[in-house]
Structure formats: structure tokens, C-alpha cells
Amino acid sequence: MLDFRKHINVSDDFFVVRNLTGSILEGVGVAYLVPALLVWAYPDEIKYVPYFALPGMASILFGAWLSRHSSKIEDVNLRQAMVAAAFTWLLASLVSVVPFMKIAHMPLLDSYFECMSAWTGTGLTMMSNLQSYPKMLLFWRAWMQWLGGIGIVLVALTVLIRPGVAAARLYRAEARSERILPNLVNTAKVIFEIYLVLTLVGVYLYYINGMGLFDALTHSMTGLGTGGMSTHDESIGFFHSPAINAVTIFLMIMGAVNFTVHYRVFKNRSLKPFFADIQVRYMFFFLIPAVSLIAYSLVQVGDSLANALQGAVFHAVSAISCTGFQISDLSKYPEVGKFLLAVLMVIGGGAGSTAGGIKLIRITLMYESLKWTIESAILPKGAVIKRKVGNYVFSEEDIQEVMSFTMTYVAFLLAGVLYTMLRVHANLADALFEVASAQGNVGLSVGITSPAMPADLKFVYILLMWIGRLEIFSTLVFIISVFFLLPGGLRR
Amino acid sequence: MLDFRKHINVSDDFFVVRNLTGSILEGVGVAYLVPALLVWAYPDEIKYVPYFALPGMASILFGAWLSRHSSKIEDVNLRQAMVAAAFTWLLASLVSVVPFMKIAHMPLLDSYFECMSAWTGTGLTMMSNLQSYPKMLLFWRAWMQWLGGIGIVLVALTVLIRPGVAAARLYRAEARSERILPNLVNTAKVIFEIYLVLTLVGVYLYYINGMGLFDALTHSMTGLGTGGMSTHDESIGFFHSPAINAVTIFLMIMGAVNFTVHYRVFKNRSLKPFFADIQVRYMFFFLIPAVSLIAYSLVQVGDSLANALQGAVFHAVSAISCTGFQISDLSKYPEVGKFLLAVLMVIGGGAGSTAGGIKLIRITLMYESLKWTIESAILPKGAVIKRKVGNYVFSEEDIQEVMSFTMTYVAFLLAGVLYTMLRVHANLADALFEVASAQGNVGLSVGITSPAMPADLKFVYILLMWIGRLEIFSTLVFIISVFFLLPGGLRR
Ligand SMILES: [K+]
Numbered sequence A, B: 001m002l003d004f005r006k007h008i009n010v011s012d013d014f015f016v017v018r019n020l021t022g023s024i025l026e027g028v029g030v031a032y033l034v035p036a037l038l039v040w041a042y043p044d045e046i047k048y049v050p051y052f053a054l055p056g057m058a059s060i061l062f063g064a065w066l067s068r069h070s071s072k073i074e075d076v077n078l079r080q081a082m083v084a085a086a087f088t089w090l091l092a093s094l095v096s097v098v099p100f101m102k103i104a105h106m107p108l109l110d111s112y113f114e115c116m117s118a119w120t121g122t123g124l125t126m127m128s129n130l131q132s133y134p135k136m137l138l139f140w141r142a143w144m145q146w147l148g149g150i151g152i153v154l155v156a157l158t159v160l161i162r163p164g165v166a167a168a169r170l171y172r173a174e175a176r177s178e179r180i181l182p183n184l185v186n187t188a189k190v191i192f193e194i195y196l197v198l199t200l201v202g203v204y205l206y207y208i209n210g211m212g213l214f215d216a217l218t219h220s221m222t223g224l225g226t227g228g229m230s231t232h233d234e235s236i237g238f239f240h241s242p243a244i245n246a247v248t249i250f251l252m253i254m255g256a257v258n259f260t261v262h263y264r265v266f267k268n269r270s271l272k273p274f275f276a277d278i279q280v281r282y283m284f285f286f287l288i289p290a291v292s293l294i295a296y297s298l299v300q301v302g303d304s305l306a307n308a309l310q311g312a313v314f315h316a317v318s319a320i321s322c323t324g325f326q327i328s329d330l331s332k333y334p335e336v337g338k339f340l341l342a343v344l345m346v347i348g349g350g351a352g353s354t355a356g357g358i359k360l361i362r363i364t365l366m367y368e369s370l371k372w373t374i375e376s377a378i379l380p381k382g383a384v385i386k387r388k389v390g391n392y393v394f395s396e397e398d399i400q401e402v403m404s405f406t407m408t409y410v411a412f413l414l415a416g417v418l419y420t421m422l423r424v425h426a427n428l429a430d431a432l433f434e435v436a437s438a439q440g441n442v443g444l445s446v447g448i449t450s451p452a453m454p455a456d457l458k459f460v461y462i463l464l465m466w467i468g469r470l471e472i473f474s475t476l477v478f479i480i481s482v483f484f485l486l487p488g489g490l491r492r
């Protein structure tokens, strides 16, 4: 195995990890207190307040104690930042299980699954008969998804899109030219404001189209956060409203667009930056043929054209944006429809958005890269090929990063599919669909995910949601740090 | 679209193409004469001789007339070499259709499919009830597969593994250190001798294990050439002989090993170079878990352990070596078994062998590349990472070539799967299996390929076999040259 230890000082890490743990606990603790505020609107739910207030307070106090020296952290290196991001999602999910265990009486594994699914914006669920649960618990899921969504946007723009990485070059360049992101605190603030405004727009649009206020709030939060958790078992299909479907499609697309694009749209009061964005263009480039073919496959099995088109558009957008809202039972879709949705889920939304998957910028770069390869084979030696996408020039290193990420993503996907097929005798289309959904943080399901699934498969899906959300490398670095560095560090 | 024309002189190309066409016609013409010689062993087949002798003579004469100036070709550039390789397989297949049309009374499209399948070493077939056909026709298929096998090895070591390409670095280095390949003519000669000797070994082993001489000859040729065409509908399963299965496994593995490795084994009279070869090692690295899981999945559906293991070993080797021999009906395999075999077919055999697929060296490099990426994320800046596989150091450019090839391969695979599913309502597992088989030049089938399949799907599979055999880029360069350069050239 690789010999990392001689390069790395593990005692530095312990200090960073302790402070980080403290900050996560404080953050989740504060988050815990918000659902309890719903008691003003729903006074009969006062009996559930302790299940939020107590873990919230405990988490804040313990967190503050752990991170009492946090002012001393000055310089966090890339490896530490990656490990921290991976650890944040693991720990936040663990801290958040209390209401599921105490109110819904779910086992620890199922509760952890639910929390990981919520924090990663996946939306696969261990719960059914959702309307029977208190509003406070349903809000808790939506709230985690909303926070997880803004969280990953900030992590993506700071840690995941790291220096020397293709997506970084693209978005740093844009950010700098706009002078919106001179430092991290400002970045966070501007993006958070945009996120909040868009959420309120969603609540308003849902509300005027006939949703109740609670449903409007939760679905706007999980729609824009591309989380996809609903307050109804039938998801958006519960409302049987084309207008609500349309609002949802709008929110899902907004959530899957890089947030620096939103900034420019807001600032310039023009839709131009939206349609000029290369990731937005490619999203539609993939959606149009996929929607046509899915609709065609639905008509082939006897659906009406209008129904087929509505289902195809909604579910294709839900898949590529990695939201996971449904308006009908996807387990009844023909295999080719499942396959096409799975491909969209693997592609995913824009880098720098709340969406998951491989991300559109990477797929775009690979597609362009193929053209460059053919050009270089055809043109005589010495002919100069410009590796440009839009206004940005990419190096071979950028392209390599993209491809190596994609390879790793596909390798995990295949391993997950194989495991699912061997474990629950699912056929290939269903296994691919469900695994693409978990790893891409989508949440669409053909029914493999349920409380009845084997415990080891739940564990595998938790792992897939986690690595998918952190774009794999962070989690691999985390795992290697824990298993190879920690033991050595402790022995010193 | 790209503007190639200002860089390329098309009139040069016409000259090269005409001479090349002549050479191909001469070569296929000579090949045509060989099956006719079988008349000595089977005198009652004399009535079929004209169907080989006449197209053979015509082809030789027309070819000689076309290439009468061939001595003038001095310098062929990379693009021309790639186009030539792609064109060779297209034209050779077209010239070879006569016996199928005249003896088997097959339509042109089916005959062309059969010839493309034979020349590319795929083995998918439009024919059934094979034993009813004359020996001469059955030999013609095997003979094309054997020639196609040695042909692709030579093309791979000269054109496909082009300068600056990872696999080239590896095998040029080996070749040079062995001093076996100072020039192209010597390369061809040494490799041809090894190929011939191994074929004769195969004939002998089949014969002493109870095969008739004709079957021993044809199966040794299509086994070592990893073509997989049989003289029986049940393929190797016809013989019901564990010994013959074992000989076949031996031949398939030999055919899937880089031929410079064979050279070293022969020269050093030692098996060390075989087991030291990185591609051989990775072949077993993939085979062992795949065989275990396929056998497990067969036992799960009620097979005996002995039967399951025998089927798993045989078909896994047949898949990864891209041979396509079967010993049982794969359409009855559980989906997870089909999926695993499809993955092996996509991986494929060794570069510089007769096998197809992505090739083991590329998969190896991608796997190692992932490790390097993680190392570079974990180690502090400035730490030097050695990009070594075995004794060879790879550049980022090498890795990029490998990944961009793999991406393109997978893109074509997905397009083929989608087309198959939409066109014949196959489920995902079957469509993936059949397309992986066609594009990987394997020839295993779950039954989608048959004379009854739609004409457009036959055309798609012909295309997939062709691009798979030429490692895609050659064929893309060919297509671009024909559609974008030729019209401009003609207009001048
Ligand atoms: K989701």
C-alpha cells in the first residue's frame, strides 16, 4: 500500500477534526431547534418538541466545548478540507437520527439511512404512509434537505471544485470576472440569499396554485434543494395538478443550475446568462432526445400521447436535476424508459448546483474532448487544436481529472448494481435505476429501497449516497485517512 | 464543423486509396482460393469450387490492375494508415460475400453481416443448421476469422497502437528491448509464425481428444483467432467433452494474450514472461471474481456446483477473450450472469492480441490512474508520484488517450443498447449482452442476433463490429474523411 505516513503529520489532523466536529455539532444543533418552532402553527404537536429541543441543545453545548479553541485554526490544507467535508455529512446524519427513532420508532440503521438520504439531498426513504406522521418530523426531513442543498453548493465552490480542476477553472474565472466572490464568507452570503429568495418564490408559486402553506414550504425547499422528499407517498403525483407539476419542473431546473448563473440573472435582470450557460445548454441538449424517447416508449406500451409526454418531461427533469419527485409509479415503466432515466441520473445537473451525478460540465468536457482527439488524429502534426469550451481553455490535466472522476463514478455504480442484483435478485434495469438514483442523490425509486431490504444493502446505499454527494474523492481520502493514517498516528 | 480541408491534400489520398484497394482485392482473392483446395478431401464438393475460384481470380486480377503503381507509395501518414485499416475491413467483407449468396442463398445484407462478423473475429451469425452446409463454406468462415485475427494483431502493433499512445509505449518498449521487431516486415513474419505454430498445436490437441480433423482445424483457427465461429449450432457444447472444453479454454487464452509475450515464451522456453505480463495478470484478476459470482448465480437458480463452475469458467474465458464459443444456452442465464459476462466482454483481452473490447492494458492503466489521483490528493504539494505500471512510466497524455477511448467506447455501447431496446423490445440485460458482444467482437449471443432481426439493426451491429475491431478512432477518421473531405476534394 501507499506510504503516506512519512508525509503527513497526524497530530495536526486530530486538532482540526476535533474543532470541526465541534462546529458540525453546533450547526446541526441550531438546525434541530427550527422544526420545534412549528409548535406555534400546530400546538397539538407540543409533545414532540423535546425530541428536537433536547438533542439540539445537547449538540450545541457539546459542540461549543469541543471547538472552544477554533480561533487557532489558521491554515487548512486541501486534504484536511476534503476529509472535513466527507466527515461533515457522516456526522450530521448520525446526530440527526433522534426524531426518527423516538417519534417514528424506526431502528437506528433505518433512521441513519433516512438522515443520510435527507442531508445528501437524495430522497430515498425508509418511511411510508407519510401523512400519518407529525408535521414537525416531515418538516425536519425537508429542512435537512434544504440545508444539505445549500451546504453542498458551498462545499462544491470551495472544496470539491479544487484548484487545478476543470470545473474550478470555469467557475473561478466566471466568479472573478463578476467580482462576486472575493472571499469565502461573501460567497456563502450571496449564494445563501439567492437560495432563500428562490425558495420563497417557489412557496408563493405553489401556494397560488392551490397547495397548502405547509406543503408549499416543504416542497419548495426539497424542490430547489433537489432533495425530492415529499409529505405524501405519491410525491408530487398526489396533487394531480399540471400547474403544480410545472412549478416543480421550474424549481428542479433552478436547483440544478450553477448558483453563479443565478447571481448574474439576478444582477443583470436578464435571462441571457441563464441560456448562455454551457451547463444549461447541455441540460436541454440531453433532455430533448431523452424526453422524446421516453414518451415514445410509453406510447408503445399503450399510454396516451399527452400522458406520456407529461410523465416523460416531469421524470426526465426530475432525473437529470437529481431531485427525485415522481408523478406516477416508475416501477411500471418499460425497461427502456428506466434505462433512459438512469442515464440522466448518472449525467446529473450542473456543477456548483444542488444536483448530484457526474455533473454536466464533466460530460460536456468529455464530449468536446472526443472532438479534439479526432481532430488531432486527422490534422497533420503541428496543427494547433484549441481546447476551448465557451470562452475557457482547458488543459490536458483538466480533462484527465474529469475522466478519472467519471471512471471512478462508473466503477462504483457497477459495483452497486452487481451487489443489488446478487442480493435481492433484481433485474439489471431495476438495479441500475435504483443504484444510479442513490449514488446520484436523486431519490427516484422502482421499489427496491424499502424498510424490508437487507441491512447490508441499506448500508451499501448509505455509502453510495455519501460518496455520490461528496464527489467520491473526498470520501476515499477520508476512508484512507481513517484506516491508514489514524492507526499509525495513534501508535506514535 | 471542423475545417480540415485547408490542412489536407485530398488528391494524395485518392492515390493511396486506389493502391490500397488493389492490395486488399489481391489479398482477399488469394484467400478465396484456399477453401477450394478442400476439394481434394471432399471430392463431392467440386460443384462449389467456382464460387470460390471465380471471385478469387477476378479479385486478384482487378486488384493487380488497380495497384500497378504501388511501388510509388513511399510515405503514408498516420491519418492515411488509420483510414486504410478501417477501409480494409469494410471492403474485405464486401468482397467475401459471394459464397454465402450463391451457396447458402442468403440475402446481401445477411451475407455482408456474416463476412463482417467473420473478418472482425466476432462470430455472431446469420446462419443456422450449420451442419447442413458444405465443408467448403464452413471452412471459408473459419479461414476469414483466422486471417482477420492475425490481421488485427499486425494492424494493432503498427497502426492502432500509434506513437504517443500508452499501449504503444508499453509494447514498443518491450519489443525494442527484445529486439524482435526492428521493422514491419520482420514483425509480421515472426508473429505469423507464432500464430501458425499455436494453431497447429490446437489442431493436435483437439484431434487427440477425439475431434475429427476438419472440426479440429476449424475450431483451432477460430479459437486462437478468438473468432468463435463453429461448425455446429451448439458451438463447443456439441462435443460434450470436458477435455475439448479445456483445450478450447487454452486456445482462447492464448489468442487473447499479446503476441510479443508469446514470442518471449517461445524464445526463452519459459512460462515466466507469460505470468509476468501485466495484461495476463489482470485477465486472471478479473476472471477469478467474475467466475465465482457467475457460478454463484447459477447455483442460486438450481444448477449443480460442478455444472455451474464449468459453465462459469468456460463462458467467462470466452467473454473476456472475446472468442464467443458457448457450451450452453446463455439466454437461460440469470440476468446477473449475463451482466457479468457483458462486463467481461467490455473489458476484453490483451492489446496486441486477436481479442476485442476496451483491452486489458487500458483498464489496468485506468485502475492505476485512480490510485495516482488519490495519492496526489492525499500527499502534500510537491510530493512526487511515479506513474508506473510494471517497469513503464506513463505520461498524463497516455492516460488521457486511454480514458477518451474508453468514454467513446462506452458511448457507442450505450447508443447500441438503446437502439436495440427501442427496436426489438429487448430487456436491458439482453440488449447490453448482445451489443457488448457485437462491439467487443465476441460473438456470444442471447438470441437477439438472427436472420429475422430488423434490417436496420443488422446494419447497426455491422457498424458496431467494425468500429469495435478498429478501436473506433480509425473508423471515425474514415467516416469523417469520406463525408467531409471527399466531397470537397471532388469539387476541386
Ligand atoms: K434528490
Ligand SMILES: [K+]
Residues within 6 Å of the ligand: B121, B122, B123, B226, B227, B228, B322, B323, B324, B441, B442, B443
Ligand atoms: K469472437
